Amino acid sequence: MHELSIVTSIVESVTETLNSYPGARVLEVRLRVGALASVIPESLEFCYGIASEGTPLEGSRLVVNVLPVVMHCEACGEDVELEGVQSFRCPRCGEPCSDMRQGRELEIDSIEIDDGEVKA
Amino acid sequence: MTTRIVELRRGILKKNDELASALRASYTAAGVLVLNLVSSPGTGKTTFLERTLKELKSRGLRVAALVGDLETDNDARRLASSGAPVRQINTHGICHLDAEMIGRHLNGWEGVTLGGLDYLFIENVGNLVCPSSYDLGEKIRVALLSVTEGEDKPLKYPTLFNSADAAVITKMDIAEPCGFDRALALRNINEIRPGIRIFETSAKTGAGMEEWLAYLAEARGVL
Numbered sequence: 001m002h003e004l005s006i007v008t009s010i011v012e013s014v015t016e017t018l019n020s021y022p023g024a025r026v027l028e029v030r031l032r033v034g035a036l037a038s039v040i041p042e043s044l045e046f047c048y049g050i051a052s053e054g055t056p057l058e059g060s061r062l063v064v065n066v067l068p069v070v071m072h073c074e075a076c077g078e079d080v081e082l083e084g085v086q087s088f089r090c091p092r093c094g095e096p097c098s099d100m101r102q103g104r105e106l107e108i109d110s111i112e113i114d115d116g117e118v119k120a
Numbered sequence: 121m122t123t124r125i126v127e128l129r130r131g132i133l134k135k136n137d138e139l140a141s142a143l144r145a146s147y148t149a150a151g152v153l154v155l156n157l158v159s160s161p162g163t164g165k166t167t168f169l170e171r172t173l174k175e176l177k178s179r180g181l182r183v184a185a186l187v188g189d190l191e192t193d194n195d196a197r198r199l200a201s202s203g204a205p206v207r208q209i210n211t212h213g214i215c216h217l218d219a220e221m222i223g224r225h226l227n228g229w230e231g232v233t234l235g236g237l238d239y240l241f242i243e244n245v246g247n248l249v250c251p252s253s254y255d256l257g258e259k260i261r262v263a264l265l266s267v268t269e270g271e272d273k274p275l276k277y278p279t280l281f282n283s284a285d286a287a288v289i290t291k292m293d294i295a296e297p298c299g300f301d302r303a304l305a306l307r308n309i310n311e312i313r314p315g316i317r318i319f320e321t322s323a324k325t326g327a328g329m330e331e332w333l334a335y336l337a338e339a340r341g342v343l
Contacts, residue, residue, distance in 0.1 A: 106254030
């Protein structure tokens with residue numbers, strides 16, 4: 001499990017972004033995590049509380065949006081969504097697929113910040 | 121209070137990915153084929169690699185290995201018996217190798233330069249989960265599975281098996297007493313990674329090694 005190091009990277013990355021928003025407070029950090037990224041959302045959330053302590057991210061929420069695996073099926077000529085990660089076959093025609101279009105993402109999608117006072 | 125959304129769309133492992141891309145470029149420029157070996161602890165990565173290094177060396181090929189472990193340099197010492205240069209990477213608790221560790225250990229490796237190698241093997245920390253997220257710039261990721269582990273390993277660890285370029289089944293010499301269901305194992309690997317090259321080997325008897333070495337030669341030929 002390397003969720004703590006992942007969360008530490010998130011905290012570093014967001015803290016860096018905050019340099020462009022002096023005085024801002026982070027309310028929420030939204031992630032895009034592919035079903036095949038091999039991280040557990042609950043572990044991320046647990047580690048997040050620890051890693052964000054004493055940083056500008058302390059008290060913010062971590063929202064993990066899990067993306068299903070999408071494969072390109074040669075036989076159907078289309079992108080198809082897999083129901084799980086136990087079989088890499090097209091759910092429509094049953095042919096094996098090896099061209100992945102989505103499923104390994106491990107990204108910070110966006111952050112919601114409180115800018116404080118509205119600037120004049 | 122004025123809240124706003126700031127779009128980032130930034131890879132969390134971006135730093136590693138960038139370092140890995142730079143490593144990949146340097147491997148290609150040097151003409152060295154780099155392989156990343158990943159398995160559970162106890163699969164027999166070290167024994168398999170030891171035999172691979174010996175066989176390649178006896179064919180006049182220039183080989184080296186980086187070996188990741190949490191602690192101890194036992195594996196590096198075992199592998200060094202092949203006569204190939206071997207360097208240990210102790211991660212001290214970190215469950216995987218990352219591109220920064222590889223870059224750091226390639227620098228200042230006495231007597232070894234990428235340009236002076238035909239093959240560089242990276243033996244990852246024994247772990248089927250975390251190494252799959254960390255690109256080391258390798259050309260070929262090898263997932264290893266022993267006959268003692270259960271045929272459903274690929275189903276349990278789809279992230280790794282799906283990201284592998286080749287699969288190696290080890291300890292085939294004891295497949296029978298272990299009740300290893302070969303057909304089921306092959307089917308499960310193919311279910312997770314359709315069409316992947318699979319090698320059924322025994323580093324002890326040498327079974328399957330010729331096929332594996334032919335694959336390595338072929339892969340290096342198309343660098």
